[in-house]
Amino acid sequence: MSHPSPEPSPTPPEWPHCGHGTTPEDPVGCRGIHVPGHSACLAHLGDADRDAYLAGLTPGADIDHRGTSFTAPLLDALLGALRDPTTGHPRLGSVRFESATFHGHAVFESATFEGTARFESATFQGRAVFESATFEGLAWFESATFEGDAWFGSATVQGHARFDSATFEGTASFGSATFQGHARFDSAIFERDVWFRSAIFQGHARFGSAIFQRTAVFKSATFRGYAEFESATFQGVAVFELAIFQRTAEFKWAIFQDTTEFESATFERDARFEQAVFEQSVSLGPLVCAGRVKLSGAVFGGPVTLSFAALRLECRRTRWSSTAELRLRYATVDFAHAVFEYPLTIAAEPSPFLLPEGQPVAEQAVADAPDAPDAPDAPDATVRIASLRGVDAAHLVLADVDLSGCLFTGTVHLDQLRLEGLCSFDKVPLNTLRWHPVRFTQRRTLAEEHHWRASRPGAVRGWNVAVFDAGRVGPAQLAPVYRALRKAFEDGKDEPGAADFYYGEMEMRRHDRTGTSPAERGLLNGYWMLSGYGLRASRALGWLAAAMLITIMLLMGFGLSKDSPKQEATGTVPPGGGKVSFEIDKADLQNPTGDRFTGERFEKALNVTLNSVVFRSSGQDLTTVGTYIEMASRVTEPVLLGLAVLAVRNRVKR
Structure with a gap:
């Protein structure tokens, strides 16, 4: 969509300008720079003088046409004068087209710029064609306006390229372009589709605060330097499928308003999405990251599916406003203080992710990482949870993850956490x-x-x-x-x-x-010592065996009488004869003497002890000390037996 031309600035340019066509509304007139040796710009130069000027140009010459208005024929004549007869394509030295206006199509196809090419604040009202062009020096298009389509497909920029604050009103195509230096598109505005498919950025690629109003395609692009998309706004579909980021990729504070695709993307360093906003449904991945995927502070407004093979995933204070599923491999996940109100699942993926064509995603970048925990061909790429502190776990599901290093303190509704599959502690x-x-x-x-x-x-x-x-x-x-x-x-x-x-x-x-309290701690110490809080049957049985052995030894030593007492009958005959009554009583029990530890006494002591375990009386004749020993055993040993039974039950019940 074309925008109305802005009102002419009343301030004259810094260079000597033509001044042709001044009016009361535009006292400056034409802002084209003087052609050397003349007082007019190339557009307003006389035909004879223009022909002479063009005839004096040779391929590789430096030219300066700042502020000049070019029609398509005039530009063709200029480029024709600079055409290299050996290649048939224009060859220019350092060129200056700042604030120039190209009214028709500006065709620089296959042109070679041997020096700095400066197009700052230039306006391309028709199609701008730089396909297969080569910029051997700097390529500056800052604040340029492309009212038609801009074609830079297969172009090569050997120096730095600057498109800061440029406006692309038509389709912008940089497919297969190569930027050997830094490429800056800070604050650039792309009003229609922009294509960087298979583009190669060998230096830093900066798209800070850029606005992509339609589809932005970076499919198969290669970023060998830092890729910075901080505060960029993607109002349409953002496609980074098969993109390769060899250095850190920055998407901090970026806004994704439509579908976002990172399928089969590879990050050889960190992928940083801190404070990014994803307003619609998101499907990130499957992607591979040999460093950290940082989503701390990010906001997801729609359903989310994240498929990562990464060494670390940081989701601190991340906000999830809809359902989410995180399927991971190798990753150590920091989920501290994340906020979500809908079901969220973190699951380990046992096998490499598959592409729609059925091919597994290559995970070599993870394998080559110096701190990779497992080989990529391992049958189980363990996913570790590092922290769930501050999380409301009411809607959280963990499946097949390692929780051995997880920090749980401060987690809310932890009792509602769902653990599926094999979750290890x-x-x-x-x-x-x-x-x-x-x-x-x-x-x-x-x-x-x-x-x-x-x-x-x-x-x-x-x-x-x-x-x-x-x-x-x-x-x-x-x-x-x-x-x-x-x-x-x-x-x-x-x-x-x-x-x-x-x-x-x-x-x-x-x-x-x-x-x-101290009293409660003492009680717990006894409970722990006797049976491991009712969970260690071996401990309770050990104490039971010890108690029975002590009971047997005490009964043999002190509890059983010397001999079994015999019954005696005594009678009283009333005076004068008559009825006789008998009172039968046992003789007093005698404390044992001599050899107390005999087989017979052991058998009797064992009988008393076994009956005590099941809280029964043995019926044996005991001394006073033996009676108290039996009473004590009838209290302690059934308790120990009950603790052992309780421990076994706690381990086998379902």
Whole structure:
């Protein structure tokens, strides 16, 4: 769409200008620079003088036609005078067309600019054709206006190219163009489709604050230097399919108002989308990033599908306003303080991503990264969650991810977290030795517990202190986390899994000196020591066996009488004869003497002990001490047996 020409500026240019056609509304008149040796510009020069000037030009000559108005025939005549007879194409030295106006088609096809080519503030009212042109020096098109189509396909710019603040009102085509120096399009406006398909940017490519009002195609483009799209606005479809970014790619504060495509794009360094805004549905990927994909602070307004094979994904304070699915490979994910109100799934992809044609996405860039955790042909590219702090987990689903290093403290509604597939947690250290053997019962633990235990004085080796950003977290903060995860496992009908987190919760309560009273800590210490909080059957059975053995030894030593007492009858005959009554009683039990540890006494003691375990009386004759021993065993041993049964049940129930 053409825009009306702006009102002429009343300020004369800095160069000696023609001044032809002055009016009261335009006292400056023609702003074309004087042709050397004349007082008029090329457009208003007499025919004879113009012919003489053009005849004096040779291929490779420097020309200066700032502010000049060119018709198509006049430009053709100028370029014809500079045509190289060996190639048949124009060959120019340093050229200056600042503020020039090209009224017809400006055809510089296959032209060679051996020096600096300056087109700042030039206006191309027709088609601007620079296809296959070669700029051996700088190419400056700052503030230029292309009212027609601009064709730079297959052009080569060996120096820096500057299109800052340029306006492309028609289609802009830079397909297969090569920018060997820096290419700057800062604040450029593309009102129609723009094509950079298969373009090569060997230096920095800058599109800061550029506005793409229609489709922007960077398919198969190669960015060998930094690619900067900071604050760029993509009002139409943005296509970066098969693009290669060999250095860091910056999309910070960019706005994507329509569909965004990065299918099969490769980032050999970081891909930075901090504070970017995606207003519509987004399908990023499958793409490969050998560095970090940074989405911190980004806003997703529509449904999102992210498919990344990347070393790290940072989504701190990212806002998701619709459903989202993140399918990842190799990545370590930092999701701290992310905000979402709809279901969001983070899942590990077991196999390489497939293209629509069925071909797997090449992941060689990840394999060549110096800190890649796994080889790309490994059967399982592990996805690790680094942090969920500050997240409302009510709508979060994690599938087949590694949570061994995940920070959970501060997560809201953690009890509603859904874990699908194989989600692994960290383990306690294996058997270790410091001054004495230390054995830890294997269970699932949190990274923060590792950090807390490793930072305690006298901690045994094996606890992992190298936890990213763990902070000062202690038992008081960890107990609620374990409790919430326990409930999440219980709601998922995984009782054995919930048992590990119940154990962790009780451990934190036992070590908590701020929220747990001394009496409660003492009770928990006993509970832990006797049965591992009702979860360690071996510990309870061990204590039961020890208690039974002690009971047997005490009964053999002190509880069983010396001999079985015999019954005696005593009678009283009333005076004068008559009825006789008998009172039968046992003789007093005698404490054992001599050899107390005999087979017979062991059998009796074992009988008493076994009956005590099941809370029954054995019917044996015991001494006073033995009676108290039996009473004690009838209280303690059934409790220990019950704890063992409880521990077994907690491990096998579903």
